[in-house]
Amino acid sequence: MSDINFYEQFSVGTKVFLDNEYGVIIDLQDHELSTFIRWDTPKENDIEDWCSMWGTFIDAGGKIVDKNHQFIYINDNGSLKDII
Secondary structure, three states, rough: OHHHHHHHHHOOOOEEEEEOOOEEEEEEEEOOEEEEEEEOOOOOOOOOEOOOOOOHHHHHEEEEEOOOOOOOOEEOOOOEOOOO
């Protein structure tokens, strides 16, 4: 994947899917090439750093999903929902 515009789609708020899990990009640090995904799980801090690894993410089957996807455990900003 060498399309610069494609990689620009991976920004804060982008919803993604990999290995049967949905998540949202919660923090983008362009200067350090770090991008954090908060996965839609009930765990307090289920976060992974995909440090400049979007090619690997796509090769592993990851994809960007519809921005209207509704998470079960997290809000669109990556915070845990108040589930009662």
